Amino acid sequence: MKRLGGKAIQLGTVLVLSSFIVFAIGALLPGDPTITILGENATVQQREQLRETLGLNDPLPLRYLRWAGEALGGDLGTSLRTQEPVAAILAERVPVTLQLTFLSIVLAIFAGIPLGVIAARWRGGAVDLGIGILGLSSLAVPYFWLGILLILFFSIRLGWIPPSGHVPFFEDPLQNLRLMILPVLTVGTAMAALVMRQTRTAMLEALSQDYVRTARAKGQSETLTVLRHALRNALNPIVTVVGLQFGTLMGGAVVTETIFSIPGLGRLVVDGIFNRDLAVVQGAILTIVLCVVAINLLTDLLYAWLDPRVKL
Template sequence: MARSAAVLRLIWQRLAVALPTLVLISMMVFGLQKLLPGDPIIALAGEERSPQAIEYLREKYRFNDPIALQYVHWVADIAQGDFGRSIRTRLPIGDMLAEKLPVTLELAVFSMLFAVVIGVPLGIVAALRRGSLIDFGASLFGLLGLSVPNFWLGIMLILLFSVHLGWLPAGGFVSPATSLLGNLKSLLLPSIVLGAHTAAILMRHTRGAMLVALKQDYVRTARAKGVKGSVIVLRHALPNALIPVVTLGTLQFGELLAGAVLTEQVFGIPGFGKMIVDGVFSRDYAVVQAVVLCTAAIFLLMSLLADVAYVLLNPRMRT
């Protein structure tokens, strides 16, 4: 009962902060796109444009209204689930988001799985073998994971596994409805590229949290009682060490969604990242606004889930 009350109280507190933050982000997104060079209406009118056609398009897309009024109309439409239409493709942006979001979500999930499977066990072993060659190798992996750019790592993996070995496709995306095996092959390399940075972060935090947990009094007491080392690690130290790692991983998942732009561009994956790049190059600012706003909303949601997870896992936070 106390846990449910603490969670509900936390949710209301975070929503009280998240909603104004989302409004501020929407204002920044809408205002900054007005500063971008070029006129999307001229691009939409085409080469054989006439003044009458340009004026008609400006009226149709409310470009003649004051900026404040344009923002109000834009927010009101979004509140009703209408993100407008793409100037380039004439398609509803909401349908485009519904088509591209599952692709980026799937890529983020696979990347997070790779990061957890590699980063967490490596951090645990590095903490248990502190000062050994394993610890040195784990620290080197963490340094490389944080330092190597995604686009360079992606190109190197393509050269190795696609060009020289021919094991995996160099790019593209296969829907799981078309071929489950093809879907796994198309996402393997980009998942490694996108998840390497997160794996390095999880490894470093897991190692640090485990080192702290192994120095606690309850661990020394368990050792004094003759409890096996594996039991001490798995039942006493690890559950407490993973509390901050779980909350960090939730936030990192939100960052994976926002950071997939370069990875999707390198591998030609038709997700949110490629959608926003195409929107910028074609001056389709309505698409750019929608993608950035949705990404910000997802990140705020993951931040809320991280706070809730921390309260659920750490009883001291409920008071």
């Protein structure tokens, strides 16, 4: 528990520093948010009066403390463009991005781990070479290029899947999952390649350990030896990769959600930047940081469950 408490304090510090950086970058961006509210025809006096009302003339540390205090109470401000509470906007967008991220992780795990085990089991053979080439190809293709290729092939040429759009899961689950196929493939393919490479490396190390030789010497089947002994002990580094890649997936959602017109956090950030809606941008990025911090803490907890030698 002592280690868990120390980790929680460390991640809390990261969250505070990240929130300050997010707020400072948003506050120091060029442009005047009062123009977004009043329009370009507003007089200098009207803009200055609004800046005073919004507290934009206060020192940056004071503005941050005020914003952080309100954020702790669940008030992330109001959208300058729609005049809606930012918290309400995020409540609609966060589940969409989390679904995309979760499905991408599921794809990466169920594709990457078996391929990594197979590549390690038949190391140096044609299967290992083919899986390695496939993994390198997946890592080399950027998100936006892969998304466009998938749309051209599956949507335009074959006509199997709509090229873009989104339907809430509880409104039409089948259509929701159908529209998620291409975005999940776009985001999850590169992560599956990383999981595959890490699984192969961890499995090669595990297969060379004495307990694996002992299991083989006892006459245990090769499949049972690989899955029960080697894979179980190779899972910790794989969990590390998945946990660290969660932030990358959230970042990849910015591009993917824009390509496929998915109303998630990524597209919200892009729209907020173009509209100079700083409250929305700050709230969305802070939410992404909070999710990444929470996943890192969950990853530490999974260590102890997978390997009892890791003490909480």
